Amino acid sequence: MDKKIIQELIDRYVAVSFQVQKKAEYLIKGQIGDDLTNDQHYILRYIHQSNDCTSTELADAFEVNKSAITAIINRMADRGLIQRTRDVNDRRVVYLTLTKEGNTLYENCQEKVQLLVESIITQFDETEITTFINTYEKLAQLLINKKQEEREE
Amino acid sequence: MDKKIIQELIDRYVAVSFQVQKKAEYLIKGQIGDDLTNDQHYILRYIHQSNDCTSTELADAFEVNKSAITAIINRMADRGLIQRTRDVNDRRVVYLTLTKEGNTLYENCQEKVQLLVESIITQFDETEITTFINTYEKLAQLLINKKQEEREE
DNA sequence: AGTGAATAGTTAAAGAGTTTAACTAATTTA
DNA sequence: TAAATTAGTTAAACTCTTTAACTATTCACT
Numbered sequence: 327m328d329k330k331i332i333q334e335l336i337d338r339y340v341a342v343s344f345q346v347q348k349k350a351e352y353l354i355k356g357q358i359g360d361d362l363t364n365d366q367h368y369i370l371r372y373i374h375q376s377n378d379c380t381s382t383e384l385a386d387a388f389e390v391n392k393s394a395i396t397a398i399i400n401r402m403a404d405r406g407l408i409q410r411t412r413d414v415n416d417r418r419v420v421y422l423t424l425t426k427e428g429n430t431l432y433e434n435c436q437e438k439v440q441l442l443v444e445s446i447i448t449q450f451d452e453t454e455i456t457t458f459i460n461t462y463e464k465l466a467q468l469l470i471n472k473k474q475e476e477r478e479e
Numbered sequence: 480m481d482k483k484i485i486q487e488l489i490d491r492y493v494a495v496s497f498q499v500q501k502k503a504e505y506l507i508k509g510q511i512g513d514d515l516t517n518d519q520h521y522i523l524r525y526i527h528q529s530n531d532c533t534s535t536e537l538a539d540a541f542e543v544n545k546s547a548i549t550a551i552i553n554r555m556a557d558r559g560l561i562q563r564t565r566d567v568n569d570r571r572v573v574y575l576t577l578t579k580e581g582n583t584l585y586e587n588c589q590e591k592v593q594l595l596v597e598s599i600i601t602q603f604d605e606t607e608i609t610t611f612i613n614t615y616e617k618l619a620q621l622l623i624n625k626k627q628e629e630r631e632e
Numbered sequence: 633a634g635t636g637a638a639t640a641g642t643t644a645a646a647g648a649g650t651t652t653a654a655c656t657a658a659t660t661t662a
Numbered sequence: 663t664a665a666a667t668t669a670g671t672t673a674a675a676c677t678c679t680t681t682a683a684c685t686a687t688t689c690a691c692t
Binding site for chain 2: 327331332333335336338339340341342343344345346347348349350351352353356368371375387388389439440442443444445446447448449450452454455456457458459461462463464465466468469470472473476
């Protein structure tokens with residue numbers, strides 16, 4: 327690929343990924359209201375999806391220090407959204423789960439996000455969007471590998 | 480499209496966009512070091528790209544309040560990266576530009592980001608990536624329209 | 633079995649980013 | 663020209679993040 331073309335693609339990619347991220351967060355925030363910050367919403371989703379979620383796992387996924395996770399979890403636990411449970415076999419490990427209230431809030435958010443996304447996703451045909459997500463996932467994998475490489479140096 | 484398929488696409492999309500964002504920020508941070516936070520890096524890029532950039536424009540682009548922009552710009556101006564200039568015709572308006580130091584830092588970052596992105600972008604063929612970015616840009620446009628609609632309600 | 637290293641998580645302090653509300657100063661409009 | 667609007671700032675309160683030091687537990691090894 328020509329260097330100039332690459333440069334152009336980078337500029338387009340940077341601009342568009344930025345826009346999509348910010349606008350999507352704006353629209354979702356508009357849907358779910360002030361109950362959750364963006365970060366708390368991501369955490370809520372992540373814990374709901376994951377089995378036996380731990381602080382370390384979250385810190386890796388979010389690329390922040392474990393103490394940043396502790397702080398967020400504290401706030402959400404104070405509000406009764408998240409529960410901590412010690413592993414019986416390895417008592418260093420603390421599992422994070424959603425409380426009943428946390429789950430209800432998740433369901434609420436998910437419903438609203440779904441309505442929003444549906445109204446947009448239906449403007450693509452299925453092939454276009456699966457092709458898009460396939461490439462996106464390939465990109466994600468390459469980035470994960472790249473991180474792995476850097477770690478090993 | 481079937482409801483179930485949509486649901487699956489949403490889950491894949493949410494997961495992958497999240498991963499790409501976090502890993503990309505991690506890798507870029509690894510390249511440019513501790514000179515800039517992620518947000519400051521975005522601001523630096525944005526001001527470099529834009530002509531006659533103002534706080535209001537940044538606040539719109541980043542979907543935050545103007546006072547959040549003031550705070551970041553203050554920090555970067557204190558470090559001598561950004562300059563404020565009043566508009567001669569409309570003296571309410573303040574234009575933001577990069578100083579010489581700001582520009583040097585930008586060039587530096589851009590070079591490093593480019594090396595990183597090149598090493599990844601070359602693993603796609605050109606058709607795949609332009610198709611990807613086209614769809615991405617279509618998505619961005621839909622989100623922008625959606626925001627516009629909501630504003631008008 | 634016992635010592636040293638590694639692992640999971642927390643705490644505290646300092647700084648960065650955000651929101652809200654109140655404010656100044658300049659411009660528009662009616 | 664008075665009233666409303668616009669661009670930007672300030673201050674207080676809060677969230678998020680990093681660094682470094684810490685506790686508690688488990689692993690590895692002789």
